[in-house]
Amino acid sequence: MTIAPAVANRPYRLARKRTRQAVLVWCFLAPSLAVFLLYRILPLLWNVVLSFTAWSPLRPMRWAGLDQYEEMLHDDVFWHSLWNTLIFIASAPVGIVIALGLALLVSSDIRGRDVYRTIIFISYPLMTVAVAIIWRWLFDERVGLINYIARSLDLVDRPIQFLNSFVWALPSVIVANIWQMLGFYMIILLTGLQNIPPNLYEAAAIDGANAPRRFWRVTLPLLKPSLFLCFVIGMLNSFTSFDLVYVMTGGGPGRATELLVTYIYKLGFSQTRFDYAASVTIVFFVLLVGITWAANRLSGGNAGAVEKD
């Protein structure tokens, strides 16, 4: 922008140029800003307003103060889904640890590592609804593959009704979720592993560090950013894991697999309780921001976030 022809009314030209630039910048930003204002900021504010009012499409809006939140305190389903969501989040590290093992294996210089990488990754970009149907089928109590294997190995004498049991339903959904996310964690950790300078290993080897020591002293500390990124992604994924739960169990049996997301959906669109759903959403959002913030603080930096709609 410093290259302007030397002319008599240069300041005027420059000013006009700057205006044109500003117009251009704002024109370029406008569509994205509009979308975000319409579908991120406005909904957030609307949620806040809704959560303090009593409203449904058929009733006029009325100030309700903290009534919704008070109801939430006594709502067993809410506490149950909150607890389930936290369990779901707590399962993310399990997947990350498995993925770390896989990443270490795949990053070794064996033949066919790209094939392994592709196979392990393939479940991630696939449609979650279809993945949920596949896992429903594997968990089927009569003829599902998992029950078949368990019975063949004499692990159980009667088939387990995985998705219809209060004990097993949530772990089953979590297994399916980890299965789908595994490849993604692995790829992120692989990228992290590749960014570790090899001479660090050589130096450690010269110092006489054996393989486990090298792993604990070199790999793990340098992989910390990638691990935290995985955790943040896994947490977001667990928080927003609607498709899997909705298709696999629908939140059932009873409320055994109800998550906050599915509860919000049901409140809003099956019970048309938009106001109460909005206040649950606010709690959901505050919790999410809180955990992300805590994760960022713990990682000592910007671990970032990813959206997966």
Place this chain on the structure above:
Amino acid sequence: MSADEVELPLWRRLLINRFVLVPATIAVAIALWNGYVATHDHGIVVGRVVDAAGLPVPDAAVVLWVLNFTTYVEKTRATTDSAGRFVITNNDSHNIRLAAEKPGVGRSARVPVRLYFRAQDIELNEPLILSGAS
């Protein structure tokens, strides 16, 4: 790798790559299949009716059922000619059942027939076998 790619003219680089070739192959396959379907969907079902000894049965009544959601409903009837052959021309389903019957000779089992598309023209290899004279 770049040395070769620069040599190629633009249209070849744009057209001859896997993102064009694979969808194009699929499109051609779909077009061929649709062409086949369009020329073979007259709803003609041809078959034979024989008795327990394997001899052709003339004047047997053949019934065609078609799948309607979950149940089979009777669609049409035909009678066999002197060679035991029958021709049904108005089948419009992809999931049909056929059975034949002739008083004095017996009746056949209901034979399920699955077609690859609706109203596919088909000639049954296996004849309908009448048995159990009543």
Place this chain on the structure above:
Amino acid sequence: MYRYPRWPIHLALVGVSLLMLIPFYWVLKTSVTGENIFAYPPSILPKSPHPFYYVDVWYYIPFARYFLNSVVVSAIAVIANVVFNAMAGYALTRDFPAKPFVLLLFLSCMMVPFQATIIPAYLITGRLGLLDSYWGLALPQFSTIVCIFVFKASFDAVPRSLIDAARIDGLSEWRIIWRVMMPLAKGAIATNVILAFIWSWNNFLWPLIVTRSADMQTLPLGLARFLSYQEDTTGALYAFCIMVLAPGILLFLLAQNEFIRGLTSGATKG
């Protein structure tokens, strides 16, 4: 470098690969035989496979219609997404007074998951009169912050001297964008196309909320509806499942490296 036997690694990886692939195999097998819905013990290899469950699905449901809906919605979302994100990413490489504010706004928007906005988003879409329409289905995905930052990073990497040289040559702003910036942002475009495609193609929650009529259902929605009508009683469900998965798997295998690079850069750039 270090000597160690390779076969345990292969063994472990083959085991994991089987764990990843067997579910697909199991569903594929059921879709061509339907046998283990009724039979126990299930057989490992398919017995007398036939394609008729696929034929059944084709006539049970308007598969072509669902497919078309998915394609149209994804196409709208991807095109709008790439164009808008590229524009916003380009704007963010410039200096302007409110830039810190805009950056802060974008970063805070990133903290709002779509699932936390469904109730008002539904009401807003209703006010706009876009419920049950292609535009309503695609609109929330018209721009994604992650991709804006991917574009910004790739535009920032364009050497300043190149742009200045182009400007001396008298190229207009638009021509600079088209002739200089865009060719250098190919990677960002590929990333954005893939991310936007995956998000809209696989999206289930939003179509579930917004669509009313059977004609507007997308593939994931059609699949879930089919499950709720048919339960697990027919091989047709699994045939449908395979038909829905096949385009995604094909695309992934075609553009594998772009997929992996796109998904990871989408995650790490954020």
